[in-house]
Amino acid sequence: MFGLIGHLTSLAHAQAVAKDLGFEEYAEQDLEFWCSAPPQIVDNIKVTSITGQQIEGRYVESCFLPEMLAGNRGKTAVRKILNAMAHAQKYGIDITALGGFSSIIFETFNLSQMRQVRNIQLEIERFTTGNTHTAYIICRQVEEASRKYGIDLSKATIAVCGATGDIGSAVCRWLDTRTEIKDLILVARNQDRLVELQAQLGRGKIMGIEQALPLADIVVWVASMPKGMEIDPSTLKRPCILIDGGYPKNMSTQIQQPEVYVINGGIVEHSLDIDWKIMKIVNMSTPARQLFACFAESMLLEFEGWHTNFSWGRNQITVENMEKIGRVSIKHGFKPLIA
Known part of the structure; x- marks a missing residue:
């Protein structure tokens, strides 16, 4: 059972x-x-x-x-x-x-x-x-949503917000080894863990959320705490895919902008x-x-x-x-x- x-x-x-x-x-x-x-x-x-x-x-x-x-x-x-x-x-x-x-x-x-x-x-x-299953599903959502909305991953920049968390770090490892992407941006509050993750991956640019959002074609949001980093929708690229991996999931109601496609992340x-x-x-x-x-x-x-x-x-x-x-x-x- x-x-x-x-x-x-x-x-x-x-x-x-x-x-x-x-x-x-x-x-x-x-x-x-x-x-x-x-x-x-x-x-x-x-x-x-x-x-x-x-x-x-x-x-x-x-x-x-x-x-x-x-x-x-x-x-x-x-x-x-x-x-x-x-x-x-x-x-x-x-x-x-x-x-x-x-x-x-x-x-x-x-x-x-x-x-x-x-x-x-x-x-x-x-x-x-x-x-593990949540991280896998989010990565599959990145891959399938990019095809659906016409974003070429080989030319795309993906920002992972909450990159040093359990799910976020797994998503980064998958994207690094399984998916051909142009650039990976690592966003989190703990700078020491970010540097460690960057060293493990051998790639990834460490940025704050304000720097990262205007550059990202896809944003994977897996920040782990109920309050903290927030998204300013006016700074997002067009088109942009936003994978909302948080809980509760409320970005689809908070962010309603043309060509910003919000996906409920980690849902099967x-x-x-x-x-x-x-x-x-x-x-x-x-x-x-x-x-x-x-x-x-x-x-x-x-x-x-x-x-x-x-x-x-x-x-x-x-x-x-x-x-x-x-x-x-x-x-x-x-x-x-x-x-």
Whole structure:
């Protein structure tokens, strides 16, 4: 059985969803209540591969909210994710993906060192960040969107914003070895990590966001924190492709400019309907088919019987593993969302 650990985008969103799901005691509560609310399994899922194989899973709502990252609530965010992981393990879920900020919190606060959650010793091999599949899908979106919108990659400049993060560095490695592009621009807040990444790649220009945007034919946005770098749409080239790999995804509403094509990065579409309700509450346009690539990774690992932490640690994603998860993604009927 596979699992998905997720969270909602804000307190208001959480209150509305709780009401829709019948959790009336959660619907009218403030942030302090949500800080103490326990994780809940709120959806049972069935997924059928195009091979005919069928698997079952559970969605674990962590009750974490992005507002908990503000101020002095870091310990609350850590507790939320650890409790959700323990809840998944308690219910015998074999492989669980950490969605949204769950994986960011895990890496930022080094939760792999915090194995004991009350009476449960976390078995880390039961969990995956899903970042390898997400990075693969974003790279495929770059390749397919460039063909769709007439941008020749061999003449293109691609800026990766959030380049030193787990997903961003993997995207850079793929673009460096698998895709023939003219120039690669590396954008992130930590200059030491940028210099290290540049040395590993043997290429890439280090720039600030203000310098990079006017030069980029394609912008891959995988900056990892809820607040930080922002895009000024007036500085973007025309035409330009913007791959929004953040969460929540809101660039398509914030940036509505002629010849600026915004793609929801890291989203896949399955060939067959998935029996679940959870994607309706995160506003997927086709909730029976579309989902986050990190969630799809746990499904793929369950399909293949790979009950292991396929994506784990910071900046450990290899192009070889991206290709490996990509092959089984295609095998079971997932494809990058481009529309």
